[in-house]
Amino acid sequence: MKQLMDRIKQDGRVLKENVLKVDSFLTHQVDPELMSDIGKEFAKQYQHRNITKVVTIESSGIAPAAFAGLALGVPVIFARKQKSLTMNQELLTAEVYSFTKQETNTIAISERFLNSEDNVLVIDDFLANGQAALGLIELCQQAGAHVEAIGIVIEKAFQTGRKLLEDKGFEVYSLARIQSLENNHVSFVED
Amino acid sequence: MKQLMDRIKQDGRVLKENVLKVDSFLTHQVDPELMSDIGKEFAKQYQHRNITKVVTIESSGIAPAAFAGLALGVPVIFARKQKSLTMNQELLTAEVYSFTKQETNTIAISERFLNSEDNVLVIDDFLANGQAALGLIELCQQAGAHVEAIGIVIEKAFQTGRKLLEDKGFEVYSLARIQSLENNHVSFVED
Secondary structure, three states: OHHHHHHHHHHOEEEOOOEEEOOOOOOOEEOHHHHHHHHHHHHHHHOOOOOOEEEEEOOOOHHHHHHHHHHHOOOEEEEEEHHHOOOOOOEEEEEEEEOOOOEEEEEEEEHHHOOOOOEEEEEEEEEOOOHHHHHHHHHHHHOOOEEEEEEEEEEEOOOOHHHHHHHOOOOEEEEEEEEEOHHHOOEEOOO | OHHHHHHHHHHOEEEOOOEEEOOOOOOOEEOHHHHHHHHHHHHHHHOOOOOOEEEEEOOOOHHHHHHHHHHHOOOEEEEEEHHHOOOOOOEEEEEEEEOOOOEEEEEEEEHHHOOOOOEEEEEEEEEOOOHHHHHHHHHHHHOOOEEEEEEEEEEEOOOOHHHHHHHOOOOEEEEEEEEEOHHHOOEEOOO
């Protein structure tokens, strides 16, 4: 998605240890027009795949997922992390390890909103090691739902997430694939 | 907003202690079409008030705020709660006490995204005691920004949040105002 790659080049900040900060338009401040276009891009790819639900995880996944849900005409569910759990019952839960924060979080979705009739598009803002996506897939599978594909806004293609998910048979569709952040420079995977 | 009140009547669940759960369309599963209409409703009210930023708080505020930002044509900033802080610098912070959870959380916004030129519409999913809104106002004021108004999706009008905010001189605009949840029945404030 050229518009997204241009925006990453313009406003992304490369920090130490191969960290890309996109907090001016995605992870803290959000550009709603870009999010709307991102939602439409996901919908263009998956509009004929009978998606019934979009599933994401709080907080940075919510905006792109909400616009994808609007464009696809389906509800969006955001999994909650442990800290914000006020739903005390009827929960499907999975463990997600964060390499960045070196901690394990429980994520959860109410079982009321997913069932075996559902065909899910999982959406997340970043794909790095694939742990968050795996956790979301596990929640869907616990509900008996089918995961049709994983939609990612920004993929760090130099990390192992895509391989991990594809080896398990899942389709991964990323709007921007970053090949390298070396020397403070963002370079993308050539299509 | 009739469409929202109808949806609350249809899908809201009244739990013990005057708790209204709207997790099937707002706080966990999200109805993107309703969120889009909510965004347009906020924009209709504030389109001539020179809003430059929408400010909300993770996680349930993000979807309505994102669609309001789209309709108003301005960026959206979501304040982060302590647990998800990975921004280690340049932070404006405020303390928010939750009567529900009986705990104090630090909320934060990067100072890079708000300044004294900004005219802010604060948006949140619920107004009860007004503590979250007050925290967001404090963050805006630390940045020197002006808070033009507080936009609320669902107001518990039987709690003290509106009075607290109005007594401090802030305008509160709620799309649905709940008068009572007594006897497991949702009744709205008559307009």
